[in-house]
Amino acid sequence: MDKNLLAQREKQAAKIIVNLNRRKMAGSFVPTAEAVRAEVLSLIPSPARVIRCGSESAGGLGLWAAIAAKPGVTLMDPYAPGLSKEAALDVRRQGLLADVMVASTNAITLDGRLVNLDGTGNRVGAMIFGPTKVILVVGMNKVAWDLDAAYARVRTVAAPANNIRLAEAYGLKNPCLEDGRCHQCMSETKICNIWSVIEGSAVKDRIHVVLVGEDLGF
Numbered sequence: 001m002d003k004n005l006l007a008q009r010e011k012q013a014a015k016i017i018v019n020l021n022r023r024k025m026a027g028s029f030v031p032t033a034e035a036v037r038a039e040v041l042s043l044i045p046s047p048a049r050v051i052r053c054g055s056e057s058a059g060g061l062g063l064w065a066a067i068a069a070k071p072g073v074t075l076m077d078p079y080a081p082g083l084s085k086e087a088a089l090d091v092r093r094q095g096l097l098a099d100v101m102v103a104s105t106n107a108i109t110l111d112g113r114l115v116n117l118d119g120t121g122n123r124v125g126a127m128i129f130g131p132t133k134v135i136l137v138v139g140m141n142k143v144a145w146d147l148d149a150a151y152a153r154v155r156t157v158a159a160p161a162n163n164i165r166l167a168e169a170y171g172l173k174n175p176c177l178e179d180g181r182c183h184q185c186m187s188e189t190k191i192c193n194i195w196s197v198i199e200g201s202a203v204k205d206r207i208h209v210v211l212v213g214e215d216l217g218f
Protein backbone atom coordinates (compact mmCIF):
# COMPACT_ATOMS: atom_id res chain seq x y z
CA MET A 1 0.00 0.00 0.00
CA ASP A 2 1.00 3.66 -0.30
CA LYS A 3 3.74 4.39 2.23
CA ASN A 4 2.24 7.73 3.27
CA LEU A 5 -1.15 6.21 3.97
CA LEU A 6 0.50 3.39 5.89
CA ALA A 7 2.45 5.90 7.99
CA GLN A 8 -0.76 7.83 8.72
CA ARG A 9 -2.54 4.66 9.75
CA GLU A 10 0.34 3.58 11.98
CA LYS A 11 0.22 6.90 13.84
CA GLN A 12 -3.56 6.67 14.17
CA ALA A 13 -3.28 3.07 15.43
CA ALA A 14 -0.78 4.13 18.10
CA LYS A 15 -3.33 6.60 19.49
CA ILE A 16 -6.15 4.04 19.33
CA ILE A 17 -4.00 1.54 21.26
CA VAL A 18 -3.42 4.14 24.00
CA ASN A 19 -7.19 4.62 24.22
CA LEU A 20 -7.82 0.85 24.26
CA ASN A 21 -5.35 0.57 27.16
CA ARG A 22 -7.28 3.25 29.06
CA ARG A 23 -10.34 1.02 28.62
CA LYS A 24 -8.43 -2.02 30.00
CA MET A 25 -8.11 -3.58 26.55
CA ALA A 26 -4.89 -4.46 24.74
CA GLY A 27 -3.90 -3.57 21.19
CA SER A 28 -1.13 -4.09 18.68
CA PHE A 29 -0.45 -2.97 15.11
CA VAL A 30 0.77 -4.97 12.14
CA PRO A 31 1.34 -3.22 8.81
CA THR A 32 0.13 -5.94 6.45
CA ALA A 33 -2.50 -8.64 6.24
CA GLU A 34 0.37 -11.06 5.71
CA ALA A 35 1.64 -10.32 9.22
CA VAL A 36 -1.71 -11.02 10.92
CA ARG A 37 -1.31 -14.80 11.11
CA ALA A 38 1.90 -14.74 13.14
CA GLU A 39 0.53 -12.04 15.46
CA VAL A 40 -2.71 -13.91 16.18
CA LEU A 41 -0.94 -17.25 16.65
CA SER A 42 1.42 -15.64 19.16
CA LEU A 43 -1.59 -14.49 21.22
CA ILE A 44 -3.23 -17.96 21.40
CA PRO A 45 -2.00 -20.11 24.30
CA SER A 46 -1.64 -23.87 24.08
CA PRO A 47 -3.59 -25.90 24.93
CA ALA A 48 -6.71 -23.95 24.02
CA ARG A 49 -10.11 -24.34 22.42
CA VAL A 50 -10.66 -21.53 19.91
CA ILE A 51 -14.06 -20.50 18.56
CA ARG A 52 -14.23 -19.06 15.06
CA CYS A 53 -16.70 -16.20 14.87
CA GLY A 54 -17.41 -15.55 11.20
CA SER A 55 -14.89 -12.86 10.42
CA GLU A 56 -14.38 -11.88 6.78
CA SER A 57 -11.35 -9.93 7.99
CA ALA A 58 -9.67 -13.12 9.15
CA GLY A 59 -11.14 -15.44 6.55
CA GLY A 60 -8.94 -14.54 3.60
CA LEU A 61 -5.70 -14.88 5.49
CA GLY A 62 -5.52 -18.64 5.90
CA LEU A 63 -5.90 -17.88 9.58
CA TRP A 64 -8.36 -20.62 10.47
CA ALA A 65 -6.17 -23.36 8.99
CA ALA A 66 -3.13 -21.93 10.76
CA ILE A 67 -4.97 -21.87 14.11
CA ALA A 68 -6.22 -25.44 13.64
CA ALA A 69 -2.65 -26.54 12.87
CA LYS A 70 -1.16 -25.01 16.02
CA PRO A 71 -0.11 -27.84 18.41
CA GLY A 72 -2.49 -28.22 21.35
CA VAL A 73 -5.17 -26.02 19.79
CA THR A 74 -8.66 -27.20 18.86
CA LEU A 75 -10.56 -24.99 16.42
CA MET A 76 -14.33 -24.94 16.98
CA ASP A 77 -15.63 -24.13 13.52
CA PRO A 78 -19.35 -23.59 12.90
CA TYR A 79 -18.51 -23.05 9.20
CA ALA A 80 -16.92 -26.50 8.75
CA PRO A 81 -18.16 -28.11 5.52
CA GLY A 82 -20.99 -30.60 5.95
CA LEU A 83 -22.26 -29.29 9.31
CA SER A 84 -26.05 -29.13 9.53
CA LYS A 85 -27.68 -25.86 10.64
CA GLU A 86 -28.45 -27.41 14.02
CA ALA A 87 -24.90 -28.72 14.47
CA ALA A 88 -23.45 -25.30 13.55
CA LEU A 89 -25.72 -23.66 16.12
CA ASP A 90 -24.50 -26.13 18.72
CA VAL A 91 -20.85 -25.27 17.94
CA ARG A 92 -21.74 -21.58 18.41
CA ARG A 93 -23.35 -22.35 21.78
CA GLN A 94 -20.34 -24.40 22.89
CA GLY A 95 -18.13 -21.56 21.66
CA LEU A 96 -19.37 -19.37 24.49
CA LEU A 97 -17.25 -21.60 26.76
CA ALA A 98 -14.13 -21.60 24.52
CA ASP A 99 -10.78 -20.43 25.86
CA VAL A 100 -10.22 -18.03 22.97
CA MET A 101 -12.48 -16.26 20.49
CA VAL A 102 -11.14 -14.90 17.20
CA ALA A 103 -13.33 -12.43 15.32
CA SER A 104 -13.39 -8.86 14.06
CA THR A 105 -15.44 -5.78 14.89
CA ASN A 106 -17.72 -3.86 12.52
CA ALA A 107 -16.19 -0.54 13.57
CA ILE A 108 -13.72 0.92 16.08
CA THR A 109 -13.75 4.55 17.14
CA LEU A 110 -10.63 6.66 17.47
CA ASP A 111 -11.21 6.71 21.21
CA GLY A 112 -11.22 2.89 21.37
CA ARG A 113 -14.86 1.83 21.44
CA LEU A 114 -15.95 -1.33 19.60
CA VAL A 115 -19.24 -1.16 17.69
CA ASN A 116 -21.03 -4.21 16.31
CA LEU A 117 -24.33 -5.25 14.79
CA ASP A 118 -25.25 -8.94 14.96
CA GLY A 119 -27.91 -11.22 13.58
CA THR A 120 -28.15 -13.94 16.23
CA GLY A 121 -25.91 -12.38 18.89
CA ASN A 122 -23.45 -15.24 19.42
CA ARG A 123 -20.56 -13.07 18.24
CA VAL A 124 -21.27 -10.03 20.42
CA GLY A 125 -22.38 -12.35 23.25
CA ALA A 126 -18.97 -14.05 23.29
CA MET A 127 -17.15 -10.75 22.93
CA ILE A 128 -18.88 -9.52 26.07
CA PHE A 129 -18.71 -12.64 28.27
CA GLY A 130 -17.54 -16.25 28.04
CA PRO A 131 -14.22 -16.93 26.30
CA THR A 132 -11.22 -16.12 28.50
CA LYS A 133 -9.48 -14.29 25.67
CA VAL A 134 -10.98 -12.32 22.75
CA ILE A 135 -8.76 -11.54 19.77
CA LEU A 136 -10.19 -9.09 17.22
CA VAL A 137 -8.51 -8.62 13.83
CA VAL A 138 -9.41 -5.14 12.57
CA GLY A 139 -8.34 -3.47 9.33
CA MET A 140 -7.76 0.27 9.68
CA ASN A 141 -10.54 0.75 7.10
CA LYS A 142 -12.91 0.11 10.04
CA VAL A 143 -11.76 3.11 12.07
CA ALA A 144 -14.52 5.68 12.68
CA TRP A 145 -14.14 9.24 13.94
CA ASP A 146 -16.69 8.80 16.74
CA LEU A 147 -19.70 6.72 17.78
CA ASP A 148 -22.04 8.35 15.25
CA ALA A 149 -19.56 7.67 12.45
CA ALA A 150 -19.23 4.07 13.67
CA TYR A 151 -23.00 3.51 13.51
CA ALA A 152 -23.05 5.11 10.05
CA ARG A 153 -20.18 2.89 8.87
CA VAL A 154 -22.02 -0.24 9.98
CA ARG A 155 -25.26 0.87 8.30
CA THR A 156 -23.70 2.07 5.05
CA VAL A 157 -20.94 -0.50 4.55
CA ALA A 158 -20.77 -3.52 6.86
CA ALA A 159 -24.43 -4.52 7.12
CA PRO A 160 -25.36 -4.30 3.41
CA ALA A 161 -22.10 -6.03 2.41
CA ASN A 162 -22.75 -8.81 4.91
CA ASN A 163 -26.24 -9.22 3.47
CA ILE A 164 -24.76 -9.74 0.02
CA ARG A 165 -22.21 -12.22 1.46
CA LEU A 166 -24.88 -14.29 3.21
CA ALA A 167 -27.82 -13.88 0.82
CA GLU A 168 -27.53 -17.17 -1.00
CA ALA A 169 -26.58 -19.39 1.94
CA TYR A 170 -29.38 -18.08 4.15
CA GLY A 171 -32.01 -17.23 1.52
CA LEU A 172 -32.09 -13.55 2.52
CA LYS A 173 -34.72 -11.29 1.00
CA ASN A 174 -33.81 -7.90 2.44
CA PRO A 175 -34.18 -4.50 0.70
CA CYS A 176 -30.44 -3.70 0.96
CA LEU A 177 -29.83 -6.56 -1.46
CA GLU A 178 -31.56 -4.49 -4.15
CA ASP A 179 -29.71 -1.20 -3.86
CA GLY A 180 -26.79 -1.77 -1.43
CA ARG A 181 -28.07 0.58 1.26
CA CYS A 182 -29.71 0.00 4.60
CA HIS A 183 -33.43 0.71 4.89
CA GLN A 184 -33.60 -0.11 8.62
CA CYS A 185 -36.01 -2.80 7.55
CA MET A 186 -38.30 -5.12 9.50
CA SER A 187 -37.81 -7.90 6.99
CA GLU A 188 -38.47 -11.51 8.01
CA THR A 189 -34.86 -12.41 7.08
CA LYS A 190 -33.24 -9.29 8.54
CA ILE A 191 -29.71 -10.00 9.84
CA CYS A 192 -29.38 -6.77 11.84
CA ASN A 193 -30.88 -7.46 15.25
CA ILE A 194 -28.46 -6.67 18.06
CA TRP A 195 -26.26 -3.61 18.46
CA SER A 196 -23.40 -3.63 20.95
CA VAL A 197 -20.94 -0.97 22.04
CA ILE A 198 -18.01 -2.17 24.12
CA GLU A 199 -16.78 0.77 26.17
CA GLY A 200 -14.20 -1.17 28.16
CA SER A 201 -13.28 -4.52 29.69
CA ALA A 202 -13.88 -5.52 33.30
CA VAL A 203 -10.99 -7.99 33.02
CA LYS A 204 -7.79 -6.24 31.98
CA ASP A 205 -6.49 -7.25 28.54
CA ARG A 206 -9.17 -9.92 28.03
CA ILE A 207 -9.85 -8.23 24.68
CA HIS A 208 -6.88 -7.75 22.34
CA VAL A 209 -7.37 -5.74 19.14
CA VAL A 210 -4.91 -6.44 16.32
CA LEU A 211 -5.04 -3.34 14.09
CA VAL A 212 -3.94 -3.97 10.50
CA GLY A 213 -2.51 -1.23 8.26
CA GLU A 214 -4.08 -2.65 5.11
CA ASP A 215 -7.82 -2.76 4.43
CA LEU A 216 -9.31 -5.98 5.69
CA GLY A 217 -12.90 -7.20 5.50
CA PHE A 218 -15.81 -4.79 5.64
Ligand code: SF4
Nearest residue numbers: 159176182183185192
Ligand atom coordinates in the same frame (compact mmCIF):
# COMPACT_ATOMS: atom_id res chain seq x y z
S1 SF4 B 1 -32.02 -3.22 5.12
FE1 SF4 B 1 -32.47 -4.59 6.87
S2 SF4 B 1 -31.15 -6.42 6.60
FE2 SF4 B 1 -30.40 -4.78 5.22
S3 SF4 B 1 -28.75 -3.78 6.35
FE3 SF4 B 1 -30.63 -2.65 6.79
S4 SF4 B 1 -31.56 -3.54 8.64
FE4 SF4 B 1 -29.98 -4.95 7.84
